[in-house]
């Protein structure tokens with residue numbers, strides 16, 4: 267069966283989050299000819315103790331560009347500052363406008379319960395934006411757009427209450443994901459947390475659970491379960 271060409275959007279709080287939590291899925295879609303957008307709400311410019319924030323922001327932008335090229339995705343940078351994603355309607359409107367513009371079939375973002383405030387706010391803003399994007403908005407130059415499925419991805423900082431529910435076979439794209447993640451200095455050991463090994467082990471674990479080599483986990487929101495169950499564009503193993 268040939269899959270229709272679809273659009274996937276991954277929304278992360280900091281440049282690198284989208285690649286950490288759904289980068290292998292992005293590679294799978296991107297390298298299969300689908301449209302993939304990686305949205306970075308901030309550059310995550312506070313994360314390097316060795317260089318000034320402005321300098322690290324430029325570095326993170328270059329790193330995210332390289333990662334997107336390797337994943338065959340289009341990077342989209344929002345202009346929020348690291349640690350300062352606001353609550354309230356503003357980020358929701360901004361993400362809704364991006365959804366109307368790029369018209370993703372699937373949106374993936376952080377699980378809302380996180381040790382990191384930016385991650386929680388990105389999650390809430392994206393979930394609300396998916397609903398808002400389907401409504402007519404005064405002042406928008408784009409038509410309303412209904413996203414078919416919203417998923418939450420697995421991130422080591424967003425673990426409370428996260429339940430792996432859908433497992434996507436990413437065995438053929440794990441090496442592309444590794445190359446892409448290594449674009450980032452943080453993934454090469456800057457913070458002391460071994461991102462590459464952590465996510466590789468996680469995907470191997472999910473692979474073992476689902477009978478493939480590597481799999482990436484997603485979770486659906488309660489109210490989106492019906493629609494997500496009806497819209498399964500790639501081979502997914504349900505837990």
Ligand SMILES: [Zn+2]
Pocket residue numbers: 279280283310382385
């Ligand atoms: Zn982050």
